Amino acid sequence: MTLALLHTSPVHVPVFDALRDTDHPHIALRHAVREDLLAGAVAAGPEAVAACVAAVVAELAAEGAAAVLCTCSTIGAAAEAAGAACGVPVLRVDRPMAAAAVRAGRVTVLATLAATLAPTRALLAEEAEAAGLPGADVRTVLVEGAWERFAAGDHDGCLDLVAAAVDAVTEADVIVLAQGSMAAATGRTTTVLPVLSSPRPGLTAAVAMATATRGAR
16 A cells, blocks of 8 residues: 655655654555645745646556645645545645644744745644634744755754744743654754644554555445
8 A cells, every 4th residue: 555745845755754664664655756836835825836736646646546645734735625636535744733733722833934834824723613613822933044944955953943943932832843844853842842743643644544545445
């Protein structure tokens, strides 16, 4: 059984391979890396790349993927919509994290890319509504300078800035790291607040989705 992963950066490939090896060794992963999709979404909005996202999802489905996990928060909604259109289950990686966050109370979202904030807020509102918790208290923080370091290949510098921003949060019940590329910052923080990241719960949920889909066929 194959689970396809749609990435917008190659840095995610080894992260998810390692999680698969640890947690789900029976699953085969197929990685599709499309950096152009994030670039287009940043330049003109996620809607501008929706057709391209749909084409990639359809291609992965045609190649036999049991399900698709989109690891980019910015284009996650477009990927899920594409899955509904072509008949393959698609999960955005941050959905399980968002579902857990809204049940915790006051949420502070950290992102390194401004284009990620609106999609993440929309997802949290959707999950809060589904949980019967409309009007959830969600605050957002853009970690200044972190994306520039990430884009330049200074991943350690990016993670240090994210960790410092996490430790500066006080008025929250839970902290959400909006992008999968931020996950490793959790090991550099000193906060006592819970910090949620998306790769592990997202992969676990996608594997369950793929397994259920394959079993139903």
